[in-house]
Amino acid sequence: MKDLFDNVMPDLDDEDLNVRSRALNSQPPNDEAEYVLCWLQQTLRAFDNPLIDAAISYANQHRLPVVVYHGMRQDYPHASDRLHYFLLGGSRDVQRGCDERGLRCVSYLQTPKNLEKGLVYRLAKKARAVFAEDHPTFVARSQTVSFASKTDRPVYVVDTARLVPTGTLQLGLKTTPSFRAANKAPRDQFSQAKYDLKALQPLYKKGLGFSDINLRSSSDEDLVDILSTCDIDHSLWVCAEFPPSRGEAIRRMNDFIENDLPRYKWTRNNPAIDGSGSRLSPYLHFGLLGPRELYKAVQKSKAHSAAKWKFLDEAITWREWFHYQAAHITGFEKFDGLPKSAKSTLLEHADDERESLYSIDELIHGETNDAVWNAAQKQWLLTGYMHNNLRMYWGKKLIAWTKDPETAWNTACYINDRLSLDGRDPATYGNMQWCFGKAKPGYREIPIYGWVAPKSSAAVMKRDGVQEWVKVLNNKTVKRIHIED
Numbered sequence: 410m411k412d413l414f415d416n417v418m419p420d421l422d423d424e425d426l427n428v429r430s431r432a433l434n435s436q437p438p439n440d441e442a443e444y445v446l447c448w449l450q451q452t453l454r455a456f457d458n459p460l461i462d463a464a465i466s467y468a469n470q471h472r473l474p475v476v477v478y479h480g481m482r483q484d485y486p487h488a489s490d491r492l493h494y495f496l497l498g499g500s501r502d503v504q505r506g507c508d509e510r511g512l513r514c515v516s517y518l519q520t521p522k523n524l525e526k527g528l529v530y531r532l533a534k535k536a537r538a539v540f541a542e543d544h545p546t547f548v549a550r551s552q553t554v555s556f557a558s559k560t561d562r563p564v565y566v567v568d569t570a571r572l573v574p575t576g577t578l579q580l581g582l583k584t585t586p587s588f589r590a591a592n593k594a595p596r597d598q599f600s601q602a603k604y605d606l607k608a609l610q611p612l613y614k615k616g617l618g619f620s621d622i623n624l625r626s627s628s629d630e631d632l633v634d635i636l637s638t639c640d641i642d643h644s645l646w647v648c649a650e651f652p653p654s655r656g657e658a659i660r661r662m663n664d665f666i667e668n669d670l671p672r673y674k675w676t677r678n679n680p681a682i683d684g685s686g687s688r689l690s691p692y693l694h695f696g697l698l699g700p701r702e703l704y705k706a707v708q709k710s711k712a713h714s715a716a717k718w719k720f721l722d723e724a725i726t727w728r729e730w731f732h733y734q735a736a737h738i739t740g741f742e743k744f745d746g747l748p749k750s751a752k753s754t755l756l757e758h759a760d761d762e763r764e765s766l767y768s769i770d771e772l773i774h775g776e777t778n779d780a781v782w783n784a785a786q787k788q789w790l791l792t793g794y795m796h797n798n799l800r801m802y803w804g805k806k807l808i809a810w811t812k813d814p815e816t817a818w819n820t821a822c823y824i825n826d827r828l829s830l831d832g833r834d835p836a837t838y839g840n841m842q843w844c845f846g847k848a849k850p851g852y853r854e855i856p857i858y859g860w861v862a863p864k865s866s867a868a869v870m871k872r873d874g875v876q877e878w879v880k881v882l883n884n885k886t887v888k889r890i891h892i893e894d
């Protein structure tokens with residue numbers, strides 16, 4: 410493991426923000442600056458957002474205003490109506506929330522008619538420093554790292570996605586129990602941090618040299634209309650089940666805590682039960698909801714401590730455990746990032762005969778000979794969400810249905826990242842690693858899987874209502890989506 414967190418901090422007055430932040434380069438600050446640039450990519454909330462607070466803290470220290478900027482490009486992997494709708498909804502809420510907080514906020518929507526090159530670099534010119542997010546996967550990581558290596562402004566990244574900042578945890582944690590213990594101890598301390606700091610300087614009112622998009626008064630229907638102006642995949646529809654707003658995230662969180670959390674520990678493995686999961690993962694992934702506010706709300710609830718423990722073990726321990734691994738393990742998103750033992754046993758069986766091989770088109774549209782798998786896949790395609798209990802089964806079957814283990818990994822990540830609202834996340838690749846053999850080995854060596862444990866659908870099929878649930882999903886008509894060659 411490499412220590413990514415030994416770089417200097419920006420020396421903020423607030424200790425919580427200070428330990429959440431680190432420098433990505435060592436450029437000197439711009440003494441002629443007009444503002445501090447706060448660049449949002451994935452943490453799309455104006456409140457309880459350590460990135461905005463860190464930028465404000467630094468700006469107050471240097472008597473400068475903050476400019477909050479969110480850019481939506483068309484060329485990120487899997488850009489589609491489904492994912493872009495969430496970005497637009499998040500951006501709308503950030504604009505509204507920043508207005509309430511007295512912060513200047515601008516969003517850029519790239520379209521074929523509004524193509525900007527190097528916009529963050531241009532905005533950075535008048536900035537004393539740039540504050541961005543510390544994300545361990547997908548474009549938020551690669552864009553920020555690339556920007557920091559080329560700009561002549563200091564770039565600080567802030568841990569917005571974890572309750573316990575990854576950089577405060579010791580290096581070399583190798584097991585879930587050791588991570589759980591390390592992550593659990595400081596939770597209360599981090600949940601008590603101050604947030605929503607006040608910006609002390611007047612709003613920055615000058616032009617910023619590009620055409621921004623004002624979403625403040627846009628309705629959900631307006632957002633759908635806006636999608637058609639972007640050059641993205643329009644074959645993958647928006648998901649009505651997940652309205653992209655912070656208000657919805659908070660409503661869902663409160664509703665779940667009030668009504669479903671008390672029985673979560675016992676119902677969570679049944680996809681046929683409404684409320685057996687919180688369905689908060691898309692909101693956590695796009696940062697419309699933060700782990701700190703979720704932790705505090707759960708702790709405050711009157712649910713039984715066993716129910717709270719189980720939920721927080723998923724929402725904080727497992728979630729942050731995969732963030733930790735993604736930050737420290739090279740190639741975490743790739744087949745090569747799998748532990749040696751899992752990779753080698755799968756590769757030893759790469760040439761074993763497969764009974765059925767399916768094309769991406771058949772897999773995406775849930776057209777295999779396995780009704781349970783098809784139902785899970787259809788839920789994903791139709792709603793942007795697959796129930797937790799089916800995901801492991803779903804992933805394991807792909808090992809047997811594709812020509813070799815690396816193709817299986819790439820197929821699983823492709824479908825997950827493209828269809829799932831919560832995809833492209835450390836939890837995506839972390840769980841995929843579990844699925845592909847990072848967890849304890851099976852009891853015996855078998856064809857195709859080697860020592861990787863397979864999974865059957867027998868247990869889930871015995872749960873109340875699941876047979877009916879499978880039938881209902883398989884009877885749904887699914888529109889075909891575009892598959893690249």
Ligand SMILES: Cc1cc2nc3c(=O)[nH]c(=O)nc-3n(C[C@H](O)[C@H](O)[C@H](O)COP(=O)(O)OP(=O)(O)OC[C@H]3O[C@@H](n4cnc5c(N)ncnc54)[C@H](O)[C@@H]3O)c2cc1C
Pocket residue numbers: 677685686687688689690691693694723724725727728731795796797798800801804825829831832833834836837838840841844
């Ligand atoms: C093959 C496979 C792929 C997966 N891909 C993703 C993914 O792309 N994105 C994603 O967020 N989760 C993924 N998961 C983990 C888990 O299935 C989802 O987080 C969960 O189903 C989301 O539903 P929920 O919000 O109702 O969860 P709940 O049961 O309500 O749990 C609350 C929160 O805890 C977190 N959580 C729950 N289970 C896990 C877990 N196993 N690992 C990490 N965090 C967890 C999520 O943030 C979730 O929203 C995957 C699991 C498997 C086995």
